[in-house]
Amino acid sequence: MIASVRGPVVDIALDHVVIDCAGVGYRVLVTPATVASVRRGEEATLLTSMIVREDSMTLYGFTEADARALFTLLQTVTGVGPRLAMATLAVLEPDALRRALAGSDVKALTAVPGIGKRVAERLVVELRDKVEMPGTAAGAGGPVAVAGSVADQVSEALVGLGFTAAPADKAVTAILAETPDADASTVLRKSLALLGKTA
Incomplete structure (x- = not known):
């Protein structure tokens, strides 16, 4: 299991970064907020969650242990896989997600693509007692350092x-x-x- 990667950022896209670790480039799927926190050519450290399937091994990366913990927690709910968990963290920052779960805010959860009312209600029922209400929301990241349209x-x-x-x-x-x-x-x-x- 790969728990973290550290090295210079060699490529940045909207949904992933590539980090060079001792000559091996690791493609790590990340949220827009994480993309905004790294710069090409600079060293970065990402905490990772490795999802192994029959036909693939995928790394999901996070700048904070809090986000990785929520990513793992979301997948304990039936019908929520890694892609949907990542989409949830792309729409809702960790503090906002905690508020939505703790406050039974189904509307906020259904703003995530792929989460309908039924799944949102299941998330609330199964996770509201497993998260703490945050004090303040996390700040927004800076501009994304990517080229092109x-x-x-x-x-x-x-x-x-x-x-x-x-x-x-x-x-x-x-x-x-x-x-x-x-x-x-x-x-x-x-x-x-x-x-x-x-x-």
Whole structure:
């Protein structure tokens, strides 16, 4: 089990980073907030959760143990796998997620793509007693250090999260029409929330 990786960041995308560890590049799936916290060429340390399947081994990375713990906790609920757990943390920061669970806020949870009312209610019932109400919300990250078209990057990331291209493109276009100067991380977060409402 790979519990963490440390080394220079050699590549950054909207949904993952590649970290060079002693000459081996580890592709680690991360949230937009984590992407915003690293810079290409600089050393980074990510706590990781390794998911092993018959046909793949996938690393999910986090800057804080708190987020990794929530990622693991979410997957204890029937119907929630690693991708949905990651999408949840992409839409809701750890403190916001704790508030939603502890406060039985089904509406906030259904803003996550792939979480309907039934799954949201199951999350609340099974996890509300396992989380503590946070004191303050975590601060937002800085701009995402990626190159290329924001629309293309966000659409690609949404497809990587399991959405089909047409709805993904439509959501990104709608968000950029409202906030044309938004960075990729913001557009991805708002697109995920929009797709969650229209799913």
